[in-house]
Amino acid sequence: MAQSKKRNSKHDYTLLAALLLLIIMGLVILYSTSAYNGEVKFHDSFYYLKKQAFAMLLGIAGMFVVANMDYHWWRHVAVLGYFTAILLSVAVLFVGDEYNGSKRWLSLGPFSFQPSEFAKVAVILFLAHVITKDIKNMGKMRTMIKVMAMILPIVGLVGASNLSTAIIILGIGVILVFVASPKYGQFVFMGLLGIGFMTIFLALESYRLERLAIWRNPEAYEKGYQTLQGLYAIGSGGLFGRGIGQSVQKLGFVPEAQNDMIFSIICEELGLFGAGFVLILFLILIWRFFVIATHSRDLFGALIATGAMAHMMIQVILNIAVVTNTIPNTGITLPFVSYGGTSLVFLLLEMGLVLSVSSLVK
Template identity: 30%
Template structure:
């Protein structure tokens, strides 16, 4: 039975994910070695070693979620929902601050970012609640308000850390899953209107009571006019432009980036694609984008093929999370969107992000196994009937 189960997985997704992670390890090493020398007593591989350890842990988590039947999450969705809220409350009570956001929890020597795992919690909850209420999905009071209330609570808890990037991702994932839930457009528009109203209240409140720092607010102006303050708020984006422009078609060669030598802050995290562009040119950028697009497309195709609404919505949630996160990251380093600190999926440095992404991909691969199993079973039944 176990052997048959492993034969039914979609290995093209697994190969794509591990190719991206392996490429990410190489680029983390390349983009962080100089800054690691200056920060950590000439330990040039400091970030690479940490990311490699995260990759090993994330791979184990991937294998575990790949084997666990995805329907189990439907049974546990309430526990997952309350656990997500509890984690975020713990961040407020015991969290540590980094880059003006209290988004981290220390577990011994390890720091984790609960917001990354809460994204999976939101996907599981929305998939479960929407699939459970399919027979009365357009009943605003019983089918629409519960997921709206949960999403608003999660969004607010993350927003006031303040972690604008993760809060925005959660909101956009919720919008995509709502659009795909089977709800009629009237209720969808109601939800979008309520969401817009909540944002219109939260943002002025956050500015008035200085929840958002001046640095965070300045990112919005810097995204669209970085040359107004080229040595301050616009520094990171301008150096991203220089890195992207310097790479051209073929790049300067692996390891030969100039911008990572202290000009581009945090080049190994959310601006790692700028270094990829500088060192490997359009071929390196294309490699990453094509693999990400392949994973996302496979996820949406699985959602379409899955005859179980919960599995279908799970696949949509995971796929939308990866696509939205990639879009926000690439939008920030090209000046289309404000800089929010969102990492590039599977490639950027960051243990919590990598672990959460690999867990979500394990769930997606598990869905692929059940889709292939049902397809095979249906074919056998047709052959018997014939």
């Protein structure tokens, strides 16, 4: 652009405040939820908290580094980042580590991480770059299909072992294309194509169809146990909850309660009001992403903020929908709250990108 870029000395403090409060609450909730499992499995009630705190410090440091960089620099490595995500996803299929029946991790010495978390950020930057480059043709159906087809390789590779993350990546792509396109009628056709693709994808593996059956009638299946226990936790919390640390369901009744089912323990310990407060913090984050996107000085920055907004919105909605048995179980985590160092680090790096966009004013 011909306009000069002026960097503001202040970042979005509303976003930072909500994020900080959410992270602190997440650590408190995580310790309360994971202390029992940590003591039973590792003889250390602080086991999960210590690992999450280390990831948090690493992620916050990375967030501020990225926040103080010019976000336009990432256009130069967007394509490289996307192909790196594809290579890492291929590597998972061949040399990945398996945990609880899912092969999603790569190990580098003493460290392990999930390439699918890197893929989310890589796809946001890649699509922001591609759409910005071809914005004049985004109203054409063939351009929209071409852009969506570009991310199908990573969707397929990630979806082979992690369907929930594949859905998130596909959702991010659809929302970015929708925002960039001046025509909306074409999305009806794209939606039908998406439904057809998901139907075929679900039918390829019998366990995916089994999840649909468990969702419809969890009492009839042994694997519906986690869902039922999560619903018991939500119901027993009432309006104000049992109190922090007083959950009964986390004592082995809800398996791996610190992961994707953590929202049920939030409801049990903090009640409807506490769970509502957590949701308000997520809504503030999503609102600030929207404000930053609409006030960005260029399309690339607006698409980065929109991609982060789509990521946060889809993941929070899917997690809560799974916990409340509104949709079949997909094993998706609650951002900034569920246990997972890789997820936390890349979420914070993504926040750094949004803060970098917010620091450039018109």
